[in-house]
Amino acid sequence: MIAVVLLGTVAVGCVAAAHLLAAATWPRRSPAVAIALWQAIGLAWGIATVGALAGFGASGLAGRSGIGLSGVAARAARAARLLVGVAAAQARRWDLLATVRVLSLLAAVVLLAVLCWILLAAIASVVRARHRQRALLGLLAHDDPKVPGALVVDHPAAAAYCVPGLRSAIVISAGALDLLDQAELEAVLAHERAHLRARHDLVLLPFCALLRAFGWSAVALEANNQVALLVEMMADDRARRHLPARELATALLRVGTSGGLAPAGALAAVGGPGGTAASSRSSPARVGARAARVPVATSDGQLAARVTRLLRPPPGLPVAAVILLGAVAALLVVAPAVALLVPL
Amino acid sequence: MLRQAHGRRPHRADLGSVTLLGASRAARAVSYGVYMNRLGELERAIMEVLWEAPDPMTVRQVSTCLTDRDLAHTTVMTVLDRLAKKGFVRRQRAGRAWLYRPAESREAYVAELMLTALDQTGDRQAALTRFARSVSGAEAEALMAALEALEPRVGPGESSPRGSGSGGD
Numbered sequence: 001m002i003a004v005v006l007l008g009t010v011a012v013g014c015v016a017a018a019h020l021l022a023a024a025t026w027p028r029r030s031p032a033v034a035i036a037l038w039q040a041i042g043l044a045w046g047i048a049t050v051g052a053l054a055g056f057g058a059s060g061l062a063g064r065s066g067i068g069l070s071g072v073a074a075r076a077a078r079a080a081r082l083l084v085g086v087a088a089a090q091a092r093r094w095d096l097l098a099t100v101r102v103l104s105l106l107a108a109v110v111l112l113a114v115l116c117w118i119l120l121a122a123i124a125s126v127v128r129a130r131h132r133q134r135a136l137l138g139l140l141a142h143d144d145p146k147v148p149g150a151l152v153v154d155h156p157a158a159a160a161y162c163v164p165g166l167r168s169a170i171v172i173s174a175g176a177l178d179l180l181d182q183a184e185l186e187a188v189l190a191h192e193r194a195h196l197r198a199r200h201d202l203v204l205l206p207f208c209a210l211l212r213a214f215g216w217s218a219v220a221l222e223a224n225n226q227v228a229l230l231v232e233m234m235a236d237d238r239a240r241r242h243l244p245a246r247e248l249a250t251a252l253l254r255v256g257t258s259g260g261l262a263p264a265g266a267l268a269a270v271g272g273p274g275g276t277a278a279s280s281r282s283s284p285a286r287v288g289a290r291a292a293r294v295p296v297a298t299s300d301g302q303l304a305a306r307v308t309r310l311l312r313p314p315p316g317l318p319v320a321a322v323i324l325l326g327a328v329a330a331l332l333v334v335a336p337a338v339a340l341l342v343p344l
Numbered sequence: 345m346l347r348q349a350h351g352r353r354p355h356r357a358d359l360g361s362v363t364l365l366g367a368s369r370a371a372r373a374v375s376y377g378v379y380m381n382r383l384g385e386l387e388r389a390i391m392e393v394l395w396e397a398p399d400p401m402t403v404r405q406v407s408t409c410l411t412d413r414d415l416a417h418t419t420v421m422t423v424l425d426r427l428a429k430k431g432f433v434r435r436q437r438a439g440r441a442w443l444y445r446p447a448e449s450r451e452a453y454v455a456e457l458m459l460t461a462l463d464q465t466g467d468r469q470a471a472l473t474r475f476a477r478s479v480s481g482a483e484a485e486a487l488m489a490a491l492e493a494l495e496p497r498v499g500p501g502e503s504s505p506r507g508s509g510s511g512g513d
Binding site for chain 1: 458473479
């Protein structure tokens with residue numbers, strides 16, 4: 001029972017820690033540490049919640065009070081027998097505790113399955129989206145001497161992005177080429193290259209995956225937003241090592257305030273719904289229809305935070321704080337793992 | 345393209361007024377490495393031909409447009425087949441020949457790319473990493489004020505260092 005209580009505490013503690021971290025101001029002083037902490041919170045929550053549910057479900061069955069991994073398997077078998085027993089006993093006697101235990105075990109299995117599923121689904125969807133991007137870029141994009149090594153797409157709206165992966169690419173729109181001067185373009189390229197080299201997409205992937213199952217949860221949304229912002233800050237830092245911060249800041253401001261595509265106009269250009277090949281999963285009309293349904297983006301202060309940080313860099317965290325936070329992150333992950341694997 | 349002063353207000357790029365920028369697309373050299381193997385280059389060239397044609401074309405007509413490349417008839421047919429399988433080209437029978445046309449206009453595909461790039465599809469996924477999210481309203485005005493504070497003042501007679509249009513005339 002000790003193990004179950006410990007796991008439950010960790011699970012609840014992770015949610016509390018997530019709230020605290022989202023509200024904290026120190027992350028912008030050391031984004032790498034903050035990202036590590038977010039990852040630890042996410043991982044620990046997963047392990048602890050599944051473990052607590054499974055442990056409670058399996059507890060009370062004859063045997064040791066601890067769990068242990070092999071014990072879980074034995075208990076799962078016993079729980080299956082218990083399930084059958086409960087069904088048989090329904091007619092005669094209502095055993096609430098046994099029913100709750102079985103439900104708890106089922107919940108653990110379902111949660112574990114969901115977590116694995118969302119990760120796989122997110123990877124598949126990302127691979128598909130990047131494949132589509134590369135196909136379109138192959139047909140539409142071209143070089144430009146102003147941005148060596150990057151691809152240019154002819155469109156008046158200003159945008160820049162990178163497509164991570166094995167065959168990565170940096171894409172700049174023609175509108176952005178017009179908007180930014182040479183120094184700013186180099187800052188943009190340095191920023192995107194930093195994303196590609198550090199594989200920030202792998203950092204973001206689990207948090208985006210979490211939104212598939214827990215999109216209703218404010219915590220999951222907040223975690224996603226925070227990690228995305230921290231990842232941008234890390235790329236800003238890396239770009240700033242080789243180039244002055246000022247150009248990056250002005251590039252950010254220009255691109256951010258240049259206005260996007262009016263969804264109605266975009267939808268009109270792609271011809272509206274219908275008329276698309278039924279076999280293709282993505283097409284201009286589908287994308288346009290999706291965009292038309294999205295409400296106008298609400299401002300979340302991310303751009304302002306990044307610009308402020310570039311122009312007035314905050315002091316880094318003291319070493320003692322970094323060590324402390326690292327220890328907290330490690331403890332968060334190790335504690336539930338120990339509770340699961342070692343019979344207590 | 346005229347570049348206005350740094351005090352300009354943001355405007356929504358209306359796709360209805362997209363003008364095709366730059367020189368003729370056919371004249372642009374495409375040299376980026378990993379995307380452009382020979383087959384990819386052919387696909388691109390053929391799509392350009394189809395986009396510029398007002399009507400669906402037969403394989404023979406497409407080959408005629410690509411005379412400078414000296415391609416075999418079967419090569420063009422193979423590439424068109426690939427494009428059809430990928431969903432970029434549609435074909436219909438007309439007598440004994442097939443007529444090919446692009447599935448969507450060039451602008452539609454560019455719009456799809458841009459909508460994904462500008463994070464306006466509502467897809468929260470880690471497929472791309474965007475440089476900056478568009479902001480609007482009060483936040484945009486505050487940021488534009490910050491931008492103006494950063495800019496050195498450009499007098500009426502001086503040329504702006506940015507832009508590909510009037511500055512270079």
